[in-house]
Amino acid sequence: MAYDIPVIDMSSLRDGGLGDRVATAAAIGRACRETGFFYITGHGVAPAVMRGMFEASRRFFELPDEVKARISRGRIGHNRGYVGFGVERLDTLALPDRKEAFNIGLESEAEGEPANGWPDLPGWREEMLSYFSVCLDLGAALHRGFALDLGVAEDFFAGKFRRPMATLRLLHYSALMAAERDGAPGAGAHTDYGNVTILAVDGVSGLQVRPRGGEWIDAPVIGGAFVCNIGDCLMRWSNDVYVSTPHRVIRPASERYSIAFFLDPDADALVEPIVTRAGEGAHYPPVTGADYLAERLAATYGHGG
Ligand SMILES: O=C(O)CCC(=O)C(=O)O
Numbered sequence: 138m139a140y141d142i143p144v145i146d147m148s149s150l151r152d153g154g155l156g157d158r159v160a161t162a163a164a165i166g167r168a169c170r171e172t173g174f175f176y177i178t179g180h181g182v183a184p185a186v187m188r189g190m191f192e193a194s195r196r197f198f199e200l201p202d203e204v205k206a207r208i209s210r211g212r213i214g215h216n217r218g219y220v221g222f223g224v225e226r227l228d229t230l231a232l233p234d235r236k237e238a239f240n241i242g243l244e245s246e247a248e249g250e251p252a253n254g255w256p257d258l259p260g261w262r263e264e265m266l267s268y269f270s271v272c273l274d275l276g277a278a279l280h281r282g283f284a285l286d287l288g289v290a291e292d293f294f295a296g297k298f299r300r301p302m303a304t305l306r307l308l309h310y311s312a313l314m315a316a317e318r319d320g321a322p323g324a325g326a327h328t329d330y331g332n333v334t335i336l337a338v339d340g341v342s343g344l345q346v347r348p349r350g351g352e353w354i355d356a357p358v359i360g361g362a363f364v365c366n367i368g369d370c371l372m373r374w375s376n377d378v379y380v381s382t383p384h385r386v387i388r389p390a391s392e393r394y395s396i397a398f399f400l401d402p403d404a405d406a407l408v409e410p411i412v413t414r415a416g417e418g419a420h421y422p423p424v425t426g427a428d429y430l431a432e433r434l435a436a437t438y439g440h441g442g
């Protein structure tokens with residue numbers, strides 16, 4: 138079977154009529170069953186917004202190491218903050234990834250809620266939070282599509298993503314390190330944990346996808362489009378009708394920047410398989426979003442980094 142990664146105009150899911158929404162949902166559903174990856178256009182995010190985000194990302198990663206270390210994931214906790222080169226190992230059988238990253242979670246001023254760490258860069262926090270909310274809206278629109286396609290109420294997921302465990306992640310793959318010949322990947326082969334990932338890549342390709350039962354294929358950069366992929370949580374939720382697909386980043390020939398938005402459900406949302414195929418039982422017991430994510434993060438960071 139030849140796999141491809143379709144380009145889907147999602148504008149109807151934002152503000153279209155029912156007929157168009159159903160058609161878009163069917164196209165997304167097909168991609169989720171086959172490749173688990175699709176590009177989206179018609180998302181309404183202006184090119185200037187993405188240019189601004191990548192400039193902001195560069196400004197952050199150019200900060201001195203000791204400044205970034207002050208807001209490290211180790212200090213901030215809750216999977217937020219700066220993750221230095223070599224700390225993470227997405228493919229547990231390979232060398233640590235050649236990338237640094239900065240994670241931002243749902244911002245809250247409330248007592249007892251996890252806080253984000255912020256660098257001391259003017260306007261930076263506001264720009265990140267504004268993009269965060271753009272991604273939440275896109276994620277909600279995509280979930281209306283998943284719901285339509287899976288045959289549940291169009292707003293089925295809305296009540297399960299009220300305060301979602303979402304992570305906005307800036308990524309920087311170093312060209313200097315890419316030149317080293319130790320076999321370390323940019324990002325090792327893995328599947329994403331959550332429901333859906335919305336990825337923007339700044340020009341330099343390197344993402345590869347391995348459809349289940351297929352070979353590695355390149356996911357080239359398509360200007361103005363985001364790459365979306367299904368994570369393990371939505372695979373489980375769809376009772377394995379949708380597939381989360383292994384992917385990796387090969388070491389780029391030059392500096393590479395990407396921005397990923399990982400959307401996981403609310404901590405207390407019950408992830409209970411939606412059974413759509415006649416005669417089939419649930420493949421998994423229900424689990425809360427928090428228990429599910431905790432299990433998966435422990436596996437990635439378990440090597441002690
Ligand atoms: O940087 C990329 O293109 C993809 C990164 C990725 O797959 C991830 O962080 O989960």
Ligand SMILES: [Fe+2]
Nearest residue numbers: 327328329384
């Ligand atoms: Fe990923």
